[in-house]
Amino acid sequence: MTLLTVDGVRRTFGSLVAVDDVSFAVEPGEIVGLIGPNGAGKTTTFNCISSVIGTDAGTVRFDGADVTGLPPHALARRGLVRTFQRTRELETLTVEENMLLAAPDQPGERAWHAVGRTDRSERREQAARERAMELLSVFELESMVDEYAATLSGGQRKLLELARSLMLDPAMLMLDEPFAGVNPSLTTELVAHIEALNAAGLTLLVIEHELETLTELVDRLVVLADGRVLAAGTPTEIMNNDEVIDAYLGG
Numbered sequence: 001m002t003l004l005t006v007d008g009v010r011r012t013f014g015s016l017v018a019v020d021d022v023s024f025a026v027e028p029g030e031i032v033g034l035i036g037p038n039g040a041g042k043t044t045t046f047n048c049i050s051s052v053i054g055t056d057a058g059t060v061r062f063d064g065a066d067v068t069g070l071p072p073h074a075l076a077r078r079g080l081v082r083t084f085q086r087t088r089e090l091e092t093l094t095v096e097e098n099m100l101l102a103a104p105d106q107p108g109e110r111a112w113h114a115v116g117r118t119d120r121s122e123r124r125e126q127a128a129r130e131r132a133m134e135l136l137s138v139f140e141l142e143s144m145v146d147e148y149a150a151t152l153s154g155g156q157r158k159l160l161e162l163a164r165s166l167m168l169d170p171a172m173l174m175l176d177e178p179f180a181g182v183n184p185s186l187t188t189e190l191v192a193h194i195e196a197l198n199a200a201g202l203t204l205l206v207i208e209h210e211l212e213t214l215t216e217l218v219d220r221l222v223v224l225a226d227g228r229v230l231a232a233g234t235p236t237e238i239m240n241n242d243e244v245i246d247a248y249l250g251g
């Protein structure tokens with residue numbers, strides 16, 4: 001069964017049609033890239049799928065259910081999680097605190113949470129801490145666990161964002177420009193992490209301008225231009241598509 005189906009999604013801002021009747025699908029286990037020129041509607045499409053903004057028309061189905069308009073936490077509970085172009089880690093929190101904030105049913109630190117606290121919620125918190133440390137060690141951030149997120153490099157923040165999104169145990173991750181501002185060696189590292197996650201069963205939809213890296217990574221590309229789907233296909237098909245070359249890749 002198709003995992004994600006975007007069907008006829010449209011979003012306007014005043015008279016500007018940012019996303020115009022966009023339809024595409026992602027099958028389980030795929031890595032699909034969403035590409036196109038600046039302003040093509042990639043981020044708006046992500047925002048519509050993840051209900052960061054509303055849609056004017058169209059539907060989004062995930063894992064067999066209509067999830068159009070479901071808020072991000074409800075989508076996350078169903079297994080659909082996204083990251084943002086600018087990382088959103090809280091700089092005044094430590095790396096571990098950032099990870100625990102993402103944990104489902106995070107019990108929180110305020111005093112009143114102690115009221116009526118059960119063994120069960122303590123066990124859940126302990127499990128979240130253990131999972132956070134496991135993920136931080138996968139991403140080689142465990143030595144930074146007590147550092148403030150503000151002290152991380154741009155690349156390390158991208159790794160933290162990825163690690164944090166995995167705290168939600170997604171079936172599908174939507175990554176918005178995961179390689180932007182990341183140096184080449186960390187990009188190679190990120191690609192290897194993404195490939196390993198995919199091999200372990202994670203489905204991915206990735207917005208990225210860094211096409212050389214993206215085309216190596218993805219099974220298929222969906223190309224947006226002026227808010228519409230211009231083409232979809234394998235990287236080889238897309239790189240040889242005359243319309244795509246004219247609109248995006250240049251002569």
Ligand SMILES: Nc1ncnc2c1ncn2[C@@H]1O[C@H](COP(=O)(O)OP(=O)(O)OP(=O)(O)O)[C@@H](O)[C@H]1O
Nearest residue numbers: 013016017018036037038039040041042043044045
């Ligand atoms: N909140 C908003 N208000 C008004 N216009 C917006 C808003 N968000 C996006 N737009 C416009 O919608 C169009 C699509 O923008 P969007 O950010 O989705 O493109 P993009 O393909 O992600 O571009 P980029 O590659 O530069 O991130 C652009 O013309 C943009 O200016």
